[in-house]
Amino acid sequence: MLMPGSQTDTTTGGRGPSRNGVSSEQRGKWLEKAASQFEPDPQYLIPLLQYVQREAGYLPAEAMQAVARHLRMPESKVYGVASFYAQFYFTPRGRNVITVCRGTACHVRGSARLVAELEESLEVKSGGTTADLEFTVEEVSCVGACALAPVVLINGRVHRQQTRSSLKRLLRDVPSATPDAKATKAKPRAKAKHINGGTDR
């Protein structure tokens, strides 16, 4: 059985909501539910990991331990399988995922500037998630839309031929769950200069 009582939330000392907004009590409930849905059989490892990630938004360390116990597998094996698949994450993800294509076509058309814009506007390093868990910024190699370069995906939706300015506008239109995130997005870049109305490419 999964053991919800052992799900110590390391970000809050086991009390109250964790960094991803899920309290240890909530985790206990969905882990109990998972235990009732999945037999303690290693063949259910992937579906169980998918279930955990759907509920928590990522794979917390304590949930990985619980999964290993439930399926009676070594924890190292559970990690080994989870880390093989790109669909699984071990750190919290933002509610909005912004993906900048860094393939060759996008690179020569300025994708590095788009990454810089996101890092400045959202105050997060590429590959990271904002403190309010509103945005994750990531880079990938070619997404197969080179004719539209440079390309940015917001929650999986492709946005073509982006510039710093157009990307900023897109950011403003992303629905925010928290007022703080809106404030961050609206914050002007201190060094932004537009001379003679030119583009900022």
Ligand code: FES
């Ligand atoms: S290089 Fe960006 S879509 Fe191909």
